Amino acid sequence: MEYDLPSDFDIIVVGTGMVESIVSAAASRIGKRVLHIDSNSYYGGLWASFNLDSISKIPEGNRSQPVVENKENEIVYPVGNDVFDLRIHSQKWHIPESNPEKDVDESDSAVAQEEHEWTQEKLLKISRKFNIDLAPKLHFAKGDFVELLISSNIARYSEFRSVSRILTWLNGSLEIVPCSRSDVFSSNRVSVIEKRMLMKLLTSCVDGDENEFKGYEGKTFQSYLKDRKLTENLIHYVLYAIAMCTDDTLCLEGVEKTKRFLGSLGRFGKTPFLYSMYGSGEITQAFCRLSAVFGGIYALNQSLNGFIYDNDNTFKGIICGKQRINATHLVMSLEKLPKEIVDFSTTEYISRAIFITDKSILEDEREHLTLLLFPPVDRKAACVVLELGSLTGTCPKGLHIVHVFTKQTVNPEDDLKHCVEKLFCKREGESNSSPSILWSFYFSAPNTFSQKLECEKLLNTYVCPGPDLDLDYDPAIERAKEIFERIYSNAEFLPRAPDPEEIIIEGEDNNNIINETEERAEVPADQGDVSSELAHEDDT
Amino acid sequence: MGAAIFVKASVVTRYCDSRQKHRQSAASWRDSETSFEQQKGHDRFFEMSNLNQSGVKPKDHLYKILVIGDLGTGKTSIIKRYVHQFFSQHYRATIGVDFALKVLNWDANTLIRLQLWDIAGQERYGNMTRVYYKEAVGAFIVFDVTRVNTFESVSNWKADLDSKVQLPDGSPIPCVLLANKCDQQKEGLINSKSKMEEYCKEKGFSSWYETSAKENINIDEAARTLVSQILLNDKLINDSNKDGDQFSLAHTNDVKKKSCNC
Numbered sequence: 169m170e171y172d173l174p175s176d177f178d179i180i181v182v183g184t185g186m187v188e189s190i191v192s193a194a195a196s197r198i199g200k201r202v203l204h205i206d207s208n209s210y211y212g213g214l215w216a217s218f219n220l221d222s223i224s225k226i227p228e229g230n231r232s233q234p235v236v237e238n239k240e241n242e243i244v245y246p247v248g249n250d251v252f253d254l255r256i257h258s259q260k261w262h263i264p265e266s267n268p269e270k271d272v273d274e275s276d277s278a279v280a281q282e283e284h285e286w287t288q289e290k291l292l293k294i295s296r297k298f299n300i301d302l303a304p305k306l307h308f309a310k311g312d313f314v315e316l317l318i319s320s321n322i323a324r325y326s327e328f329r330s331v332s333r334i335l336t337w338l339n340g341s342l343e344i345v346p347c348s349r350s351d352v353f354s355s356n357r358v359s360v361i362e363k364r365m366l367m368k369l370l371t372s373c374v375d376g377d378e379n380e381f382k383g384y385e386g387k388t389f390q391s392y393l394k395d396r397k398l399t400e401n402l403i404h405y406v407l408y409a410i411a412m413c414t415d416d417t418l419c420l421e422g423v424e425k426t427k428r429f430l431g432s433l434g435r436f437g438k439t440p441f442l443y444s445m446y447g448s449g450e451i452t453q454a455f456c457r458l459s460a461v462f463g464g465i466y467a468l469n470q471s472l473n474g475f476i477y478d479n480d481n482t483f484k485g486i487i488c489g490k491q492r493i494n495a496t497h498l499v500m501s502l503e504k505l506p507k508e509i510v511d512f513s514t515t516e517y518i519s520r521a522i523f524i525t526d527k528s529i530l531e532d533e534r535e536h537l538t539l540l541l542f543p544p545v546d547r548k549a550a551c552v553v554l555e556l557g558s559l560t561g562t563c564p565k566g567l568h569i570v571h572v573f574t575k576q577t578v579n580p581e582d583d584l585k586h587c588v589e590k591l592f593c594k595r596e597g598e599s600n601s602s603p604s605i606l607w608s609f610y611f612s613a614p615n616t617f618s619q620k621l622e623c624e625k626l627l628n629t630y631v632c633p634g635p636d637l638d639l640d641y642d643p644a645i646e647r648a649k650e651i652f653e654r655i656y657s658n659a660e661f662l663p664r665a666p667d668p669e670e671i672i673i674e675g676e677d678n679n680n681i682i683n684e685t686e687e688r689a690e691v692p693a694d695q696g697d698v699s700s701e702l703a704h705e706d707d708t
Numbered sequence: 709m710g711a712a713i714f715v716k717a718s719v720v721t722r723y724c725d726s727r728q729k730h731r732q733s734a735a736s737w738r739d740s741e742t743s744f745e746q747q748k749g750h751d752r753f754f755e756m757s758n759l760n761q762s763g764v765k766p767k768d769h770l771y772k773i774l775v776i777g778d779l780g781t782g783k784t785s786i787i788k789r790y791v792h793q794f795f796s797q798h799y800r801a802t803i804g805v806d807f808a809l810k811v812l813n814w815d816a817n818t819l820i821r822l823q824l825w826d827i828a829g830q831e832r833y834g835n836m837t838r839v840y841y842k843e844a845v846g847a848f849i850v851f852d853v854t855r856v857n858t859f860e861s862v863s864n865w866k867a868d869l870d871s872k873v874q875l876p877d878g879s880p881i882p883c884v885l886l887a888n889k890c891d892q893q894k895e896g897l898i899n900s901k902s903k904m905e906e907y908c909k910e911k912g913f914s915s916w917y918e919t920s921a922k923e924n925i926n927i928d929e930a931a932r933t934l935v936s937q938i939l940l941n942d943k944l945i946n947d948s949n950k951d952g953d954q955f956s957l958a959h960t961n962d963v964k965k966k967s968c969n970c
């Protein structure tokens with residue numbers, strides 16, 4: 169579509185990842201004029217979800233064309249760098265392309281019921297039933313993210329499913345982690361004495377009596393658990409599953425993590441965790457929708473040719489195709505940062521694998537949403553495994569999507585191999601009780617949260633990191649809030665947006681034609697000076 | 709003189725920060741069993757998506773309807789006319805509103821609430837989020853009879869719609885085509901009724917109407933047609949499998965607000 173964007177904004181946000189989208193929503197919410205653009209044709213950047221067909225086409229990165237014009241007294245930087253791109257290792261099918269003997273014109277439900285007959289053709293035909301996350305996230309039921317969704321009223325845009333069980337790998341098999349009181353008491357893997365010990369320990373972690381941890385300041389959480397005379401099994405449950413720690417995690421950090429877990433129990437479902445229906449990519453879009461509803465202008469698939477700065481490196485605007493668009497502030501995702509500005513040499517990576525499988529890693533009568541915390545073994549770091557079924561709206565009935573990830577040490581395949589081999593069938597076509605992998609995708613994603621958020625060289629420019637290893641969005645929210653507060657130091661961060669039902673529109677009763685209708689929702693915060701950029705300039 | 713939109717004073721209550729969260733957490737863990745059980749009986753916590761509340765009161769329906777189409781074809785005007793009974797030559801963007809709500813007394817024992825989702829003027833470049841499409845059960849596609857190019861876009865809008873939202877069984881949601889501004893001089897295919905019929909059949913529209921938001925022509929009729937189409941799918945819409953593990957977080961706040969006075 170050919171169109172011109174308005175040419176003057178308070179803030180331009182480049183990239184629709186999580187941090188950018190929160191900043192965009194927060195700025196629109198207080199009445200700032202926001203332009204939010206993305207060179208991709210989809211929302212979410214490195215935080216997006218894709219269907220099966222489109223994930224096979226995701227670009228590793230995108231660069232702008234070299235800049236055309238350079239005016240006097242200004243510097244134009246090209247867009248993008250290749251330091252923070254995804255690195256795709258392999259994307260493979262493990263099933264035949266098609267099955268010539270069978271009639272392929274079957275309806276969805278028939279396909280789902282049929283066993284062991286999956287073909288690439290069949291899966292691609294129902295490609296849209298898949299929502300495959302590049303950065304799957306879970307949410308602590310009482311964590312910062314859930315509280316922010318509720319307090320800002322963005323919650324109305326999304327729905328969640330609770331994780332229905334938490335597993336760990338213990339003594340060569342999958343075990344259910346008893347996390348709530350009822351789990352502890354009903355578990356037949358835990359003896360009566362262990363039950364008492366576990367309850368006592370969890371209670372003392374939660375109550376946080378200072379004396380309890382005296383002397384453990386420099387010691388590990390593991391040593392604390394050992395001193396409490398917990399059995400090996402219990403130490404495993406608490407250390408690797410509940411607290412999600414390593415052997416080296418310090419005691420007080422372990423206690424904090426235990427509290428984070430326990431504090432979120434009992435609000436929704438049986439575990440502390442929620443997952444966003446239709447994939448984690450929905451979440452960035454919920455923030456974008458709020459931004460749009462409060463006046464933010466959106467343009468995806470937007471060719472972006474350069475960032476304009478004046479001679480003292482103060483941000484002036486951007487070049488989009490032939491258009492120049494001015495703004496006071498620029499917020500952008502790290503991968504959009506001009507190449508010559510990037511001075512980061514080392515980058516951490518996350519090793520990720522995504523599988524489509526034909527059954528659950530631990531079969532049960534009902535479908536589960538499973539979180540498996542695979543403990544560290546030998547010199548391999550702990551892995552997080554998230555198994556999603558059709559009830560999450562991310563895959564068709566009868567199949568599962570499994571995400572496996574860990575901090576990168578070598579490469580995705582080598583980092584995850586030990587875990588993957590234990591959970592799935594080893595050879596193609598071999599059928600035992602483990603699920604088979606129908607499709608696999610290994611890639612590395614940059615873990616950029618340790619990067620600085622302001623580039624010293626460029627003024628009024630703020631940089632947003634990509635996805636990190638935290639299970640939830642806590643670090644992303646913190647970053648977004650930090651950026652927002654630097655730009656608008658006195659403004660409220662995402663005050664509650666009214667529900668549509670709370671907005672009363674009063675029309676004129678007698679005279680049905682009103683000229684020059686000026687309407688505006690008088691919402692809390694300094695919404696008063698919203699300018700009406702959106703009035704029709706184009707039709708007369 | 710003009711229309712005004714304001715927010716009921718009661719919602720301006722500020723959110724109080726989550727400092728008390730940590731204080732609560734200890735207690736909530738220990739009581740987790742009991743509080744979980746209590747909440748179960750408490751709708752507020754277990755409120756499924758409000759679009760599915762009809763499961764509770766069988767004759768009270770809530771439907772989400774999308775209104776899409778090219779720039780300036782009259783989407784906002786049609787919604788304003790239908791819901792608020794007025795028309796204006798110059799709308800400014802309505803800030804902060806997701807949808808307009810129209811309540812229909814369909815028959816003696818059926819109440820229908822329609823959520824009409826406008827394209828936020830801001831998303832006018834055609835980049836609506838999935839949030840916009842999600843759980844919609846019907847749509848209007850609007851074109852401007854005075855501008856042929858807006859009619860040419862109709863098939864793109866329809867294809868886009870069908871690719872982004874389907875009924876639980878995978879079939880497209882019912883969609884009515886609105887040939888708006890029929891109080892003006894018409895251009896193109898719209899001048900031939902039989903060709904329009906053929907076009908709608910081919911593109912999968914349930915029906916089409918010539919409308920005018922200005923003169924209030926056919927808007928109620930078009931809506932009635934769309935609603936009766938949606939009602940045919942009602943069973944399908946409500947059968948979507950939702951169990952106790954699915955949550956909407958909306959309105960969870962209300963409880964919280966009561967407990968703090970800051």
Ligand SMILES: Nc1nc2c(ncn2[C@@H]2O[C@H](COP(=O)(O)OP(=O)(O)OP(=O)(O)O)[C@@H](O)[C@H]2O)c(=O)[nH]1
Pocket residue numbers: 707777778779780781782783784785786796797798799828829832888889890891892919920921922923
């Ligand atoms: N004559 C006439 N004018 C109309 C009619 N409906 C809308 N208009 C005018 O057309 C212009 C655009 O109407 P809007 O309702 O703002 O159109 P829209 O589709 O919401 O536009 P965007 O939100 O910008 O995409 C306004 O000037 C309206 O007054 C109609 O039925 N007849």
Ligand SMILES: [Mg+2]
Pocket residue numbers: 783784785826827829
């Ligand atoms: Mg409009």
